[in-house]
Amino acid sequence: MTNSPVSEHAPKIGDTRLLIDGERVDSADGATFAVYNPATGEEIAQVAEGKSEDIDRAVKAARRAFESGPWRDMKPKDRAAAIWRLGELLVENKEELGGLETLDNGKPFLQARDGDVPTAAGLFHYMSGWATKLEGTTIPISFPGQFHTFTRREAVGVVGLIVPWNFPLTISAWKVAPALAAGNTVVLKPSEVTPLTALRLGDLALEAGIPPGVLNVVPGFGADAGAALTAHPDVDKVSFTGSTATGRAIMQAATGNIKKLTLELGGKSPDIIMGDANLEAAIAGAADGIFYNQGEACAAGSRIYAHRSVYDEVVAGISAAANGINVGDGFDASSFIGPLVSKEHHAKVRSYVDLGREEGTVAAGGEYATDGGYFVNPTVFTDVTDQSRVVREEIFGPVVSIMPFDDTDEVIRRANDTRYGLSAGVWTESISTAHRMAEALRAGTVWVNCYGVFDAAMPFGGYKESGWGREMGGIVLNDYTETKTVCIKIGD
Numbered sequence: 117m118t119n120s121p122v123s124e125h126a127p128k129i130g131d132t133r134l135l136i137d138g139e140r141v142d143s144a145d146g147a148t149f150a151v152y153n154p155a156t157g158e159e160i161a162q163v164a165e166g167k168s169e170d171i172d173r174a175v176k177a178a179r180r181a182f183e184s185g186p187w188r189d190m191k192p193k194d195r196a197a198a199i200w201r202l203g204e205l206l207v208e209n210k211e212e213l214g215g216l217e218t219l220d221n222g223k224p225f226l227q228a229r230d231g232d233v234p235t236a237a238g239l240f241h242y243m244s245g246w247a248t249k250l251e252g253t254t255i256p257i258s259f260p261g262q263f264h265t266f267t268r269r270e271a272v273g274v275v276g277l278i279v280p281w282n283f284p285l286t287i288s289a290w291k292v293a294p295a296l297a298a299g300n301t302v303v304l305k306p307s308e309v310t311p312l313t314a315l316r317l318g319d320l321a322l323e324a325g326i327p328p329g330v331l332n333v334v335p336g337f338g339a340d341a342g343a344a345l346t347a348h349p350d351v352d353k354v355s356f357t358g359s360t361a362t363g364r365a366i367m368q369a370a371t372g373n374i375k376k377l378t379l380e381l382g383g384k385s386p387d388i389i390m391g392d393a394n395l396e397a398a399i400a401g402a403a404d405g406i407f408y409n410q411g412e413a414c415a416a417g418s419r420i421y422a423h424r425s426v427y428d429e430v431v432a433g434i435s436a437a438a439n440g441i442n443v444g445d446g447f448d449a450s451s452f453i454g455p456l457v458s459k460e461h462h463a464k465v466r467s468y469v470d471l472g473r474e475e476g477t478v479a480a481g482g483e484y485a486t487d488g489g490y491f492v493n494p495t496v497f498t499d500v501t502d503q504s505r506v507v508r509e510e511i512f513g514p515v516v517s518i519m520p521f522d523d524t525d526e527v528i529r530r531a532n533d534t535r536y537g538l539s540a541g542v543w544t545e546s547i548s549t550a551h552r553m554a555e556a557l558r559a560g561t562v563w564v565n566c567y568g569v570f571d572a573a574m575p576f577g578g579y580k581e582s583g584w585g586r587e588m589g590g591i592v593l594n595d596y597t598e599t600k601t602v603c604i605k606i607g608d
């Protein structure tokens with residue numbers, strides 16, 4: 117691995133202090149916490165640990181920046197230009213940002229540099245265009261000639277953005293880009309497991325001309341910094357991506373000042389291979405749909421339903437794909453999947469691998485590292501039932517269950533039999549089956565003959581316990597703006 121052609125891309129880790137009001141600062145009590153390289157388990161940095169006092173400082177800075185107007189009152193075209201420039205800076209720094217993501221999260225460097233970073237940049241490019249297009253409407257109310265009524269779209273205010281560790285930079289961009297486009301000011305709290313790219317994002321925002329205090333970045337733990345941000349009386353809105361359990365805690369914490377909330381939570385997404393599917397494409401796509409990013413993806417297609425007529429072929433194909441995946445250090449160019457993100461998460465996924473062995477049959481994988489890095493081999497379970505825990509619960513690792521089905525109504529019912537509703541996949545050559553399934557599946561995104569396609573212009577979010585609201589697309593601006601109705605009397 118040390119001779120790998122990409123190992124030279126491991127970057128130096130720069131300043132790891134908090135970013136508040138445009139300055140890098142220590143936490144109020146001087147506390148720091150360790151972050152680790154999940155490929156080795158070794159500590160790579162000490163990062164300033166934000167706590168409630170630091171969150172309060174950051175919220176005050178964001179409030180000042182909001183009220184005093186350098187951002188909200190900036191000409192929309194200038195705001196757009198700064199956000200666009202931030203996208204450009206991400207692209208210019210993709211080597212460093214991709215390398216930091218690999219060091220911190222473990223994902224393969226080539227995927228981080230050529231996938232995560234350009235995707236994040238794309239969010240800033242796309243959202244910059246909305247800064248000049250937040251239009252209201254004129255409304256013909258029931259009193260002709262007496263009133264002129266219209267709406268305005270205004271920034272919500274200070275927004276708290278809480279992001280997880282699986283796509284640290286990309287999910288930060290999902291939230292920061294529309295928040296800024298709408299004129300809000302931000303306190304961003306990255307995951308304590310992967311804080312490095314969010315801090316660099318904050319530096320680059322300043323370099324792009326986004327004024328101090330508009331984007332503050334406060335790493336810290338969920339129970340402390342995260343809880344303080346969600347309970348803070350001067351935060352107008354919180355957008356969160358993470359587990360459903362934490363989403364519930366955030367809903368409760370937000371009741372104090374009735375914060376607006378966007379929640380993008382867990383998933384247990386079905387990926388359905390119909391009897392008439394192009395099997396080569398379906399097998400490759402479904403394997404990628406679960407194993408990409410080590411299966412640490414909220415949209416991962418972790419329940420594969422294969423029509424009984426193609427079931428054996430699908431099991432053989434996905435198992436072969438699993439066995440063919442190189443698992444290793446993300447800085448090794450041949451690794452398609454890296455280690456899981458942390459010791460704790462590794463322990464969770466390992467326990468599900470052990471459980472699946474009891475609940476079903478291992479068709480591929482089933483092994484994991486027990487020391488050193490947090491590796492788990494891509495694992496395929498068969499002979500499980502719809503009630504098996506590995507089929508019902510979010511594992512968030514490279515672990516998939518494959519189940520046979522006989523007819524379309526049955527598979528729709530089984531696919532929808534989950535508390536989640538984030539995404540779903542369908543593989544079929546029939547246009548009518550494609551449309552029928554797309555309509556019947558209770559999920560925020562349905563991919564047909566593809567899986568895991570994301571774009572800044574495509575809304576993404578969940579039905580049921582997978583969340584509230586949407587990320588991306590023009591629709592997300594609704595969540596970052598207030599609509600003000602203005603009614604002016606113009607006649608009797």
Ligand code: TXE
Nearest residue numbers: 279280306307337338342343358359362365381382414512
């Ligand atoms: O998530 P948490 P964890 C799922 C996945 C994973 C499980 C646990 O199944 O195994 O969640 O992961 C912050 N108030 N997903 O424990 O706790 C925390 O600091 C405010 C799915 O890492 O949800 C981090 O920044 N904030 C998911 C963020 O919430 C709090 C992605 C996510 O952490 C908080 C990640 C609190 N009380 C995990 N507690 C997806 N939907 O993509 C924690 N946080």
